[in-house]
Structure formats: C-alpha cells, structure tokens
Amino acid sequence: MAAPSWLLFCCLGGLIAAASGSGPSPPQVCSGCCAGSVRNGSAVAAFCCDRPGAELLGRCCLERGAVVGLDLGNCSLHQLCPSFQEASTAIIIDLTVNQLEHPPEDTFRGFTQLQTLVLPAELDCPGGSITWDNVTTQESSRICQGQRNPCNGSGGLGWLCPEDSLCAPDGPGLHQCLCEGQYHGYKCLRQGTFPYLLFYGTLGAVTTGLSILLWVTQRRKVKAL
Incomplete structure (x- = not known):
C-alpha cells in the first residue's frame, strides 16, 4: 500500500x-x-x-x-x-x-x-x-x-537496593540503585559529601612524587652513561 x-x-x-x-x-x-x-x-x-x-x-x-x-x-x-x-x-x-x-x-x-x-x-x-x-x-x-517501571508494585525490584538508596529504572526490566541524600560509596554505606579535595590532593601529591622520583632516576642513568 x-x-x-x-x-x-x-x-x-x-x-x-x-x-x-x-x-x-x-x-x-x-x-x-x-x-x-x-x-x-x-x-x-x-x-x-x-x-x-x-x-x-x-x-x-x-x-x-x-x-x-x-x-x-x-x-x-x-x-x-x-x-x-x-x-x-x-x-x-x-x-x-x-x-x-x-x-x-x-x-x-x-x-x-x-x-x-x-x-x-x-x-x-x-x-x-x-x-x-x-x-x-x-x-x-x-x-x-x-x-513499565521495574521498581513499581509489590513485585518490583526495589527490595534489591540497599538501605539509604532508591530504585530507579535503567531500561526494560533493568534497574539501578541511587544513593539518597549525602550517602555514597559501596552500597551507600558512607555518609557525607565525597571528599573531592582530599582525593584529588592525595592523587596530585602521589603523581608529583612519582614524577620527581622518575626524573631523578633517569637523570642519574644519563650521567652514568
């Protein structure tokens, strides 16, 4: 047609x-x-x-x-x-x-x-x-x-989510667990905001330290040659 x-x-x-x-x-x-x-x-x-x-x-x-x-x-x-x-x-x-x-x-x-x-x-x-x-x-x-929302109803998948988290749809028959409020981390067991300053500060310090160590090591090898 x-x-x-x-x-x-x-x-x-x-x-x-x-x-x-x-x-x-x-x-x-x-x-x-x-x-x-x-x-x-x-x-x-x-x-x-x-x-x-x-x-x-x-x-x-x-x-x-x-x-x-x-x-x-x-x-x-x-x-x-x-x-x-x-x-x-x-x-x-x-x-x-x-x-x-x-x-x-x-x-x-x-x-x-x-x-x-x-x-x-x-x-x-x-x-x-x-x-x-x-x-x-x-x-x-x-x-x-x-x-359908897999989290809704008595047969929903919300019971699979840990405490302090909410069930949210993630595609047909699929769900995800989103931490509530200030909870975060594995199974939403940690409370408070994520320590971004401490995390990135530590990461930066470690990276800088390794860079200096590699630079000193390579410089010694060059002098030895």
Missing part, C-alpha cells in the same frame, strides 16, 4: 534536510549501523512526522540533536552495531526484517525512554512480557509497547 501523501511529503522534507548537510552531524548510529534513510511509511517515519521540530537524518529521527526514533529495519543485521547505545534516548525503535541473534541482557540498559520496540517475531521483548504494558505479534514482527 502506498504511503499517504502527507507522510511522503514529511519524509521527503527530512531527506532533503539530511542531504543539505545543515546543522550538526548526526550520531554515528544514524548511518554507521545501516546505510540509507528511514523507510517511507515506517512507524518511525510516522512518529517523526507527528513531532514538531523533529527531523529525519539517515536512519534516525532527531529532536534537538538527540535520537528519538531509530529505524534499522531491513538492514541484514545479525548483531546490533557498537554505536547502538547512542540511541538510548529513543522513544521508538524498529529492528524488523533482520536475522538478529538474541541480544545480551544489557543491550537496552539506559533506554529508559523507550516506549515502542518492534522486533523480528522470533525475538522476545527485552525483560520479558511482564516488562511491557502490551506485547503483540503481527505477521513477522513482535511489538513491545509501554515500558
């Missing part, structure tokens, strides 16, 4: 902007993972056209320089590229029509804004179906929608 005229016009505008070279260079993930542009009529293209101020550049939808949409569909990928983490700000990602291997558990760590992830049907949603509000399968794709 042909894409609606408004969508084609929007996509064409994004492609022209990309070709003109105006503005800062897009992140590496926009072109380094897969050549070409966001596919006409794709969910990422429609999403981008509905956001005022967003633009299509390469395989990305960018908003103020940040990746909010990523279309890596039909890219003949077997693994996600190293620059994939640059898309951690994305709200929607499409990875369909690829022979992807099951990605490692930490692949989507930091993707806290992700609300729609479209995968090949043979792949499970990261974190499992309980991590998403809605999981559907349509022909050859699996759609994961509405990322």
Whole structure:
C-alpha cells in the first residue's frame, strides 16, 4: 500500500534536510549501523512526522540533536552495531526484517525512554512480557509497547537496593540503585559529601612524587652513561 501523501511529503522534507548537510552531524548510529534513510511509511517515519521540530537524518529521527526514533529495519543485521547505545534516548525503535541473534541482557540498559520496540517475531521483548504494558505479534514482527517501571508494585525490584538508596529504572526490566541524600560509596554505606579535595590532593601529591622520583632516576642513568 502506498504511503499517504502527507507522510511522503514529511519524509521527503527530512531527506532533503539530511542531504543539505545543515546543522550538526548526526550520531554515528544514524548511518554507521545501516546505510540509507528511514523507510517511507515506517512507524518511525510516522512518529517523526507527528513531532514538531523533529527531523529525519539517515536512519534516525532527531529532536534537538538527540535520537528519538531509530529505524534499522531491513538492514541484514545479525548483531546490533557498537554505536547502538547512542540511541538510548529513543522513544521508538524498529529492528524488523533482520536475522538478529538474541541480544545480551544489557543491550537496552539506559533506554529508559523507550516506549515502542518492534522486533523480528522470533525475538522476545527485552525483560520479558511482564516488562511491557502490551506485547503483540503481527505477521513477522513482535511489538513491545509501554515500558513499565521495574521498581513499581509489590513485585518490583526495589527490595534489591540497599538501605539509604532508591530504585530507579535503567531500561526494560533493568534497574539501578541511587544513593539518597549525602550517602555514597559501596552500597551507600558512607555518609557525607565525597571528599573531592582530599582525593584529588592525595592523587596530585602521589603523581608529583612519582614524577620527581622518575626524573631523578633517569637523570642519574644519563650521567652514568
């Protein structure tokens, strides 16, 4: 089915902007993972056209320089590229029509804004179906929608965090423990602000001492020659 005229016009505008070279260079993930542009009529293209101020550049939808949409569909990928983490700000990602291997558990760590992830049907949603509000399968794709906060509810992961820390989401099914107030260090057991002056003062003194020692040692060797 042909894409609606408004969508084609929007996509064409994004492609022209990309070709003109105006503005800062897009992140590496926009072109380094897969050549070409966001596919006409794709969910990422429609999403981008509905956001005022967003633009299509390469395989990305960018908003103020940040990746909010990523279309890596039909890219003949077997693994996600190293620059994939640059898309951690994305709200929607499409990875369909690829022979992807099951990605490692930490692949989507930091993707806290992700609300729609479209995968090949043979792949499970990261974190499992309980991590998403809605999981559907349509022909050859699996759609994961509405990322849930893993810290909420009676079955949340907050109990894994030590005392004096708070559970915070860190991607689909992933969490992190953030120290509260002036607590810091291993398991948030230390109280008070981090002693930056003492730390950097000691580090500077040690570095200076080692430099002087090496200089004296090398000078003696030169004189001996």
